[in-house]
Amino acid sequence: MKDLNEILEGIEGSCEHAKIKAKERLDNLAKPLGSLGQLEEIAIKLSGITGKISNPMINKQLIIMSADNGVVEEGVSSCPQNITAIQTINFIRGVTGVGVLAKHAGAKLKVVDIGINADIDYPGLYKRKIRKSTWNMAKGHAMTREEALKAIETGIDMVEEAVREGAQVLGTGEMGIGNTSTSSAIIMAFTGYDADRIVGKGSGLTEEGFENKKKIITQALRINEPDKNDPIDVLSKVGGFDIGGMAGCFIGAAYYRLPILIDGLISAAAALLAYKLNPLAADYMFTSHCSAEPGYKTIIEILGLKPMLNLDMRLGEGSGCAIAFNILEAADKVITNMATFEEASIKNDYLIDIR
Template identity: 65%
Template sequence: MELFEKTTAGIRPAYEESMKKAAERLDKLVKPIGSLGKLEDLAIKISGITGKQMNSFEKKVTIIMASDNGVVEEGVSAAPQEVTALMTINFLKGITGVCVLSKHAGADIRVVDIGVASDLDYPGLINRKIRKGTFNMSKGPAMSREEAIKAIETGIEMVSLLVKEGYSLFGTGEMGIGNTSTSSAVAMAFLGCSSEEAVGKGVGLTEEGYANKKSVIERAISVNKPDPEDPIDVLSKVGGFDIAGMTGCFLGAAYHRVPIVIDGFISA
């Protein structure tokens, strides 16, 4: 809890002056003003994060949080739970899509077992297992409040360690069968939206399976009554260790003022 509180208390807004100077510098380059479009917006945003007008990223890394979700016992996914462990090992073997994309970008991979249901032992795996998967959120809280904070602090610690190793640009990823259900539940809790708006069909689900998935998530919200004004309450009741771990990565990056990419529905 101490690390979580220290980190959140230490996060500051973007450097407005640095962003202003970065915009001025871009306008002075030999090109039509604003001609690089969103690339210029990104450069200005990065300046706001780092406080520098000129930024280079020699060391980049993608952190993947892997964890299982107890709600899979409700049949919300077409894939069996064992796929989480299989894919976690495949990340370490470098044979997945995120590995190819990270290699193309010159980024290293760090894979964290933050809650895989089985015991894994493979070179390069970072074992920070909170527990062997979360509980079934449709029957009660997925985890305790203390476990949620521990998972968040795991993400914070990972970023802190990698910053010390010289990494200055971060990407994130997750692996956990059933985590489209947990992320949908988190979105519904925060946004107050319906399952029709928040829940996707996923890969391989039949129409019957899709209807069941929506029903299970609705039940999870009804049973747990997550408080949208309390993010830890939402995470602990209907989230996952992988989502909480990534949350910690985002907070840690904000604290250390390093850019981090948030990509995809589950990460966001």
Template identity: 55%
Template structure:
């Protein structure tokens, strides 16, 4: 399945983006004056092959999994919080649940590796096993498990496509996953650990030092730049699942919103598997985690919001959906120069003088 999906991803439709830009330029406003709202509209037209779009049926897929490395004391919360918060998603009590409810967004919660035998009503059971190995001592998972985690994410993208969802956000829950994602990022961009490892949800100074030591030792063991080998060696099942969602959304031509740090690292990993995935990504908000900036720089993307957030869970996605709605409102509802009976021939001279263009 993975090979088929990776090879089947296509670039955005250039013709549709060209026509979308021409239409946006015909709207009664100065050229480029709506900035990101315009570039979003052009990107989305390239995905859907339509100038006018609506993304009212939306969801956030949340991959939930535990990480064996927590036994090294590198997390501020105990491991059982993964299970507790997963239940809380279904009850509607988490940050992302509150934001999703306010913005007519469904949560699709997936147990891809929680350290529990409990079956949670409302959670999709795709458990590979009860948490990964301790990456400080050995590989997080087998190569086969890494592939399986990605393919589970692809299956979820296929499911939401079949269920009629028009746009997807990607989030996670897993105590210890800022450690796994930092290790993955270090290997993907070959940067020193001290430059990209943050305190996560709030470590003590002692635990923070230990966290960096654990990551340094783990990445020293890896001598491959193959993205799936990296996932296998130091990643988590949640990261693999998110990678699969990004790949699957690109294959099924669904716009996909990136949340914070862990989501961004997973998106980068997906782009290392197939660079065309980038064209389908919409970064939501700038994460407060220090590694986020490096992940975004490697992706060559800019978040559309800066709210000093660092919650994770997919919490930035419902907020970003509103910005996307505003982009669609401009294209779908705004009048043209012709509608307003305004002669816009002067704009061509401005375009030529300033070499005006919208980056896509």
């Protein structure tokens, strides 16, 4: 595999010529200008990514990174840590939210053990464990710099495999008890915003537990002093293996010019990390849905993206991506299969005054 710096330097922005051609076609379809709204914006962005007008999405893959976080020792989650391992297996069994939705979308799930705090062996599981859980970021660095780099490289490696298998679009998902805390810490490290603005309750904390969570995250940032100008430093000090892995997926997708979907808060934190490594990575990202977590909106504003859906979802796992695959497909069908005014034998003289 190429060196990370080589990958980052090899990322190019979207193709402006292809976007212009896509807009020209959309403007000539038998419909009022811009009447399909965000579907048209998506189709144009897809063309900029691939350089093609038509972008079929028969091969859809959703990559889930599973890892545990040492900070759960501090009571930042209401869920026991062993849920990470249990749900990871259930992903493969297809009985979780994302499992059901991915099957409905015709997407292949790839589940990666990148740092689960248990020895698990299950058919179909990708064993890429860096270590059994990160360390407790409230007491020191979550991981070494070398481990942070390995996490990112693991994500890039998963994308490389997807490319070899002919994947046309990717989604990102995660499983890791405590990872809303690591995600919040990353956002706070990059933005300088305080816990009251960024931190959410995650999976059902009491008010007392919520205040403790904000205190612990603030403590972790004070102890570790991550350098906001060094994304690898931020990841290693207050991040998680799952976030690093997904960040690698976003970097890999940009390098190989594949569209890739952001899910909720944790996946968005990974997207922000990828963006900080190379801002051009955002040209390849789509936001599936609007997460209820407060830090999510901050990230999306930084990335300059717009959620496709707002279904009041907060499950994670990649569940939003599984639904949004259908939206991307719909955008492609519009630009590929709709007739132009000429093809539909419709005179468009009446449009002259409004164009």
